[in-house]
Amino acid sequence: MIATIQYNSRKLQIDFSKPLDISIPLISSEKNVNAWYVDAPKIEPVQDGEWTAAVSEGADINFNNIQFNPHAHGTHTECAGHITEKVHSINQNLKTFFFLAEVVTVAPENDGEDKIISKKQLQFALGNKKRDAIVIRTIPNTREKHSRQYSNTNWPYLEADAVKFLVEKGIKHLLIDLPSIDKEKDGGELLGHREFWNTKGKLRLDATITEFIYVSNKIEDGEYFLNLQIAPFENDATPSKPILYKVIS
Numbered sequence: 239m240i241a242t243i244q245y246n247s248r249k250l251q252i253d254f255s256k257p258l259d260i261s262i263p264l265i266s267s268e269k270n271v272n273a274w275y276v277d278a279p280k281i282e283p284v285q286d287g288e289w290t291a292a293v294s295e296g297a298d299i300n301f302n303n304i305q306f307n308p309h310a311h312g313t314h315t316e317c318a319g320h321i322t323e324k325v326h327s328i329n330q331n332l333k334t335f336f337f338l339a340e341v342v343t344v345a346p347e348n349d350g351e352d353k354i355i356s357k358k359q360l361q362f363a364l365g366n367k368k369r370d371a372i373v374i375r376t377i378p379n380t381r382e383k384h385s386r387q388y389s390n391t392n393w394p395y396l397e398a399d400a401v402k403f404l405v406e407k408g409i410k411h412l413l414i415d416l417p418s419i420d421k422e423k424d425g426g427e428l429l430g431h432r433e434f435w436n437t438k439g440k441l442r443l444d445a446t447i448t449e450f451i452y453v454s455n456k457i458e459d460g461e462y463f464l465n466l467q468i469a470p471f472e473n474d475a476t477p478s479k480p481i482l483y484k485v486i487s
């Protein structure tokens with residue numbers, strides 16, 4: 239199923255029958271990806287006395303409760319409400335779901351004890367391209383990103399200047415395969431998040447950050463349409479399912 243999209247002055251084609259899912263499935267297991275020092279997510283049948291809501295236990299239906307944290311347990315999309323006193327809801331602020339995106343691959347650079355993604359790297363990766371969204375894949379990139387336990391690992395992060403560059407380039411949606419665009423333990427500075435949402439000026443409420451994606455090595459760097467779909471929770475962040483479609487012509 240081929241669609242032709244009029245995007246400003248360009249006509250771009252994508253194939254809806256070839257979606258590229260860059261979300262991480264959430265599973266009820268210690269093997270689920272994790273950050274921020276919380277327990278594993280749980281998906282468990284409702285229990286009422288002796289009755290267990292699972293067909294395998296004699297019930298007519300499977301009927302599970304789910305306990306998870308959107309920031310800690312997988313692919314999620316967040317808005318400025320993540321760091322503002324007023325809790326803005328992602329479901330009220332992300333109102334369109336199709337964007338032109340660039341997939342880029344970066345190898346974080348050593349900076350003392352840290353690994354950082356610099357402005358220079360993103361300048362090189364993005365060049366003069368004008369995109370609504372950027373999808374950042376970090377190296378090394380293996381499927382182990384589905385199950386990594388990130389707490390206390392001091393994962394790579396984006397330099398504040400790198401984030402500023404993305405804002406200046408007009409990027410509205412930033413997607414990355416790490417638990418946060420900021421340093422794990424930064425004393426609450428959250429410099430990248432603050433820069434991206436412009437907390438010192440007019441809040442960029444239409445801009446989103448999606449963390450904990452996984453971009454398979456089968457997906458090449460380049461131009462894609464991004465369908466950024468979210469679960470309709472009224473919260474600063476919610477699980478999401480970003481899907482890429484390669485621009486074929």
Ligand SMILES: N[C@@H](CC(=O)c1ccccc1NC=O)C(=O)O
Nearest residue numbers: 274309421422423424425426427
């Ligand atoms: N980097 C912050 C902590 C932080 O960002 C955070 C801490 C606990 C749960 C979630 C957090 N951020 C993420 O979504 C700090 O060091 O204070």
